[in-house]
Amino acid sequence: MFNLSAELNELTQQGLYRSCRVIESPQGVELIINGKNIINFCSNDYLGMANHPRLIEAYKAGLDKWGVGSGAAHLVCGHSSAHHALEEELAAFTGRERALLFSTGYMANLGVISALAGRGDTVFEDRLNHASLIDGALLSGAKLKRYTHADVGSLQELLINSTVNKLTVTDGVFSMDGDIAPLPELAALAKQHGAWLMVDDAHGLGVLGDQGRGTLAEFALGQNDVPILIGTFGKALGTFGAFAAGSEELIETLINKARTYIYTTAMPPALAEATRVSLKLVQAENWRRVKLNALITRFRSGAQQLGLPLAESRTPIQPLIIGDPEQTLNISNQLFNKGILIGAIRPPTVPKGSARLRITFSAAHEEKHIDYLLDALDQTVR
Ligand SMILES: Cc1ncc(COP(=O)(O)O)c(C=O)c1O
Numbered sequence: 001m002f003n004l005s006a007e008l009n010e011l012t013q014q015g016l017y018r019s020c021r022v023i024e025s026p027q028g029v030e031l032i033i034n035g036k037n038i039i040n041f042c043s044n045d046y047l048g049m050a051n052h053p054r055l056i057e058a059y060k061a062g063l064d065k066w067g068v069g070s071g072a073a074h075l076v077c078g079h080s081s082a083h084h085a086l087e088e089e090l091a092a093f094t095g096r097e098r099a100l101l102f103s104t105g106y107m108a109n110l111g112v113i114s115a116l117a118g119r120g121d122t123v124f125e126d127r128l129n130h131a132s133l134i135d136g137a138l139l140s141g142a143k144l145k146r147y148t149h150a151d152v153g154s155l156q157e158l159l160i161n162s163t164v165n166k167l168t169v170t171d172g173v174f175s176m177d178g179d180i181a182p183l184p185e186l187a188a189l190a191k192q193h194g195a196w197l198m199v200d201d202a203h204g205l206g207v208l209g210d211q212g213r214g215t216l217a218e219f220a221l222g223q224n225d226v227p228i229l230i231g232t233f234g235k236a237l238g239t240f241g242a243f244a245a246g247s248e249e250l251i252e253t254l255i256n257k258a259r260t261y262i263y264t265t266a267m268p269p270a271l272a273e274a275t276r277v278s279l280k281l282v283q284a285e286n287w288r289r290v291k292l293n294a295l296i297t298r299f300r301s302g303a304q305q306l307g308l309p310l311a312e313s314r315t316p317i318q319p320l321i322i323g324d325p326e327q328t329l330n331i332s333n334q335l336f337n338k339g340i341l342i343g344a345i346r347p348p349t350v351p352k353g354s355a356r357l358r359i360t361f362s363a364a365h366e367e368k369h370i371d372y373l374l375d376a377l378d379q380t381v382r
Pocket residue numbers: 103104105106107109130132171175200202203232233234241242
């Protein structure tokens with residue numbers, strides 16, 4: 001018999017119980033929770049697009065034009081010209097031959113890995129890859145081998161000993177740590193060993209690279225270096241959904257084999273319209289990246305002065321590792337009482353002993369928000 005109450009009690013005792021806070025306002029750097037004003041430092045809305053008036057306008061116009069639902073999966077009758085245009089614009093944006101929409105990043109990762117790899121193949125993954133990348137490999141039936149975080153030597157050892165079809169998979173920017181994968185070295189190693197490289201740039205797209213083209217653009221890595229690129233819309237682009245980009249052959253393979261593409265309803269076309277506008281604004285409004293970087297620098301120098309345990313990250317993800325889950329939860333609650341929202345990220349999302357405050361920044365923050373945060377951290381993280 002399943003004993004759910006015992007399992008839930010155990011989670012509570014270990015400081016690992018999870019629950020949602022109910023947000024009573026639109027997404028933004030200032031939220032209302034329990035009727036109180038709270039400053040938000042845990043969203044992935046890095047460029048402040050989720051509540052942007054131009055996106056709201058595009059979404060509304062999309063609803064008037066297309067109605068609410070897409071009606072069916074892409075391959076049935078759900079693939080509108082709005083979806084199609086977004087795919088073409090994403091291919092141009094990422095410098096790939098083609099792009100293919102998925103309903104979420106989670107589904108893109110499950111679908112792509114399981115469409116490419118199967119029994120007899122091997123998938124190599126960074127130990128700190130996002131859960132959806134790990135789950136994709138498990139679903140595929142291929143052998144999963146995990147290499148030490150960002151350690152090219154560790155991957156090389158595994159690749160040398162493998163003779164089958166090889167797929168190497170990594171986050172571009174690591175979602176819980178904010179550091180950047182050593183992509184040029186990984187791409188060279190993958191090529192040398194006849195392996196394919198897949199990069200999930202959920203947290204780099206919009207934030208890094210010229211015009212926000214992402215981590216690969218920052219390293220000038222093209223389709224030949226990284227044949228499979230995943231991007232999501234729910235973070236810097238401020239909407240919802242995801243895509244895979246790569247060669248004509250890759251996309252045709254995914255259309256025919258990726259089960260999370262084939263067997264699910266297409267995203268609403270109005271959402272594709274809102275995402276098209278976001279993509280244009282993200283490219284054009286470089287000031288958002290400039291401001292975001294200035295805020296990150298202000299935080300890092302302030303935190304250094306206070307002696308806070310900063311991680312090696314230059315992205316909007318700035319974790320403070322606390323270690324113990326209960327203590328992390330306790331600090332997160334104390335910060336909440338001071339009007340600051342930062343989630344306590346605990347195992348199994350991060351490795352045991354590395355529970356953390358995952359602090360994130362947005363171009364919509366102001367300097368006063370950063371200063372208030374530093375002051376509150378000084379009083380609580382000790
Ligand atoms: C690296 C990474 N990939 C994929 C996802 C999943 O994307 P989505 O929220 O669109 O399902 C996330 C987080 O949400 C992520 O951090």
